[in-house]
């Protein structure tokens with residue numbers, strides 16, 4: 001990564017930065033963009049002192065555009081603004097008409113960062129292709145992606161792929177300890193090794209919710225699907241969505257661990273629940289829990305805008321009961 005930064009001449013006009021969620025990719029992308037616009041880059045990294053850096057950090061650099069999903073203009077009847085599901089083609093058209101082919105304001109580079117690239121729909125991706133293939137002079141595209149497999153091959157093929165640097169487990173644990181984590185390795189395990197995701201799990205309320213939820217999964221016969229459905233349905237829309245997301249993530253990591261234990265391996269995400277997992281694993285059919293886990297991952301893609309959180313939660317929990325009790 002450092003070597004690539006050292007020389008702007010080495011920068012491909014289309015760079016695709018990719019890595020898992022929770023590893024700070026957005027921050028890294030912004031930092032790289034700032035480095036490209038900086039007047040006095042130090043080893044390719046932004047100096048943080050020059051006028052270009054100041055403009056960038058205050059969000060006002062005229063030669064930088066960040067393309068992200070936008071809010072729908074009119075709010076819903078509930079009064080809550082809604083984020084679109086996709087980056088729409090108008091956003092790329094605006095870029096082409098009002099930014100890409102105009103001379104840069106500061107006689108330097110122009111940078112467009114697209115976050116997240118997989119959120120571009122087909123029309124958006126197609127509109128971008130030509131500019132990506134033959135960009136105007138000194139124009140750099142920085143595409144950031146958590147899920148390469150959702151990206152169109154035509155987009156990928158026009159970019160240079162750069163995997164995000166991964167901190168070692170020791171570096172990540174030391175960093176989490178500095179943020180106040182009592183048990184960094186456990187927290188990292190819960191987050192599948194992603195440090196920023198682990199940091200969001202440091203929250204005491206989240207940990208209490210996790211313990212409560214996993215204890216319920218550990219006792220599938222006593223699990224009240226209807227009761228939990230009602231629970232997921234209480235509160236404001238954003239609260240419901242966050243709870244549903246957390247439950248889904250826990251169901252996914254728990255069922256993964258259960259399948260691992262059934263196969264005689266150690267749990268990856270919830271080592272502190274090893275006794276409960278082992279007990280349950282002794283009674284489940286490994287294939288049915290594996291099938292459930294895969295179905296859950298597919299359904300997770302539908303979670304961005306669940307039409308009915310309660311139904312989605314109930315379906316996932318019923319499926320879980322069926323899979324572990326072989327009902």
Ligand SMILES: [Zn+2]
Nearest residue numbers: 038047050053
């Ligand atoms: Zn600078």
